[in-house]
Amino acid sequence: MSAASAASAASAASDDGAGRVALAVSGLSVSYGNVVAVHDATFRVAEGDACAITGPNGNGKSSILMGVTGMVRRRGAVEIFGTQAPNGDVRWAARHGLTLVPERRQLYPDLSAADNIILGCYCWTRSIGKARRSGPFGRALDLFPELKPHLKQAAGTLSGGQQQMVAIARGLAADPKILAVDEPCLGLAEAVAKRVYDALARIHEAGTTLIVVEEAPKRALTLCNRRVEVRNGVAGAA
């Protein structure tokens, strides 16, 4: 499949969704030096959707999220709820409702779990009191009651599953309208992975638009109603 046809197919696959467009990506390309990781990806995600981005490892799934959220420089256009997102500005994306829960969690290992989570609020406030009293922070803690006994523990000493929960909770504390979760079950035992997916389902039910990057389409499709397949850096409808 050529890049152009793949892109248009992805667009068509997503255009039939109802509701307003939460995320519109057109002609997205991401390169690392001379290596092209994503080539000309075009897709849309409607508000309230749960969209899976699937494909084999190393094919550019994570790079799509990195480009969309502004973690890496990109070519092409990204619109979040109809507003053009500036290139390379993660903070802007977070303030406009798009938050990333990255692959390998990217926590702050020496800070406590609670501090990790509360830093999710940083994109909308500088006041720690306001952050602690806020709805998003409270909801993030409520979603994972099993974290409560560990909130004062250094994040680096938590188990893999607990760390993933902290990462998702940090994402929620940013009060996202779109939560982009990259490989949430990487390296987790099946029972823990199920718990993580249950939490993602609850986040989706509460009205948050979800984008989930997964290597395994089967698991992703238990949650997602749409799918974008990525092969060799080319995004296509599946």
Added chain:
Amino acid sequence: MKFGNLVIAGIVTGSIYAVFAVCVSVWYRVSNILNLAVGDFAMVGALGVDNLYRVKGLPLPAAIITTLAVVAVFAYAYDQVVLRIAQDGPRRMEGIVVTFFFTFALSFFIDGVAKMLFGTDVHAAPALWNGASLTWGSLHFERAGLLVLLCALIVGGAFWVYIRYTLGGKALEASGENPIGARIAGIDTRRYRRLIFIGTAVIAAVFGIVESPITGYTYLSGATISLTGFLAAAYGGFRKPGRALLAGLFIGVLEALLGGYVSAEYGDTVLYAILAALVLAWPRGLGFESAVSS
């Protein structure tokens, strides 16, 4: 009451080491770069104020404000030019050894300029709190020493409150622990690196101004202060400002006691021998291994 007075003198010296150690640690936490030039900013503070006040005839408040402003602008420019290219460019330089040279070179540069501007003699900023030393029983408190201690308490306390109780302080810690994770949370890690670099440079200059009436400074004094602050910071694994602060105080008191009881001439030699022995005996406990591995 020789012991008591030595301890007081040690605490004053130690509080300076402690503040410099905290400055080194806090900036290392946010940037992963060791600032070897921190003592040179203190020297610029002391000699700059002396020069503007005594030689150029500026009123003291104007001399202090001008010197601090020059230090802040220079630190800002250094961050914007050198650190930005080294850290924010497409080929980011990492590793404690490579980044060491940025501030090492800066230290030499500042020393060279200071030698041209201020000469090689010993000078000091004028004392901000004049008068005979205060006494309490047989204990003597130098006014300048008390001022240094007060500044150390204010600076140490402010850092502690900022890091422990504010979201900005936690964002600062997050910037050093995981720059990628910090960016994801919308934290501008470059802004924190710049803010703390400028902030610690100005703090160092302030300490140079209040401390120089006690010891006197030459253009080379900065390196010694940096070294001792750096050592104290190393005892906290470069990442623990609280531990670095205690280590700074400990080194100051030990130095004073050795100078008073063992030998004024060889006190420093014995001091560094003890510090080296401590590191050899207890590297993990003192945080050296974590500093190297991080």
